[in-house]
Amino acid sequence: xxxxxxxxxxxxxxxxxxxxxxxxxxxxxxxxxxxxxxxxx
Ligand SMILES: [Zn+2]
Numbered sequence: 001x002x003x004x005x006x007x008x009x010x011x012x013x014x015x016x017x018x019x020x021x022x023x024x025x026x027x028x029x030x031x032x033x034x035x036x037x038x039x040x041x
Contacts (some may be wrong), residue, residue: 019035020032
């Protein structure tokens with residue numbers, strides 16, 4: 001079962017910050033399109 005979860009996340013497209021284009025590692029909540037650096041600005 002754990003492998004299925006891993007495969008699920010591996011198949012997700014990389015999310016990139018809408019402001020700086022940095023890859024967003026955190027997949028927590030999809031409420032933002034910006035990385036934590038830009039969010040705090
Ligand atoms: Zn950013």
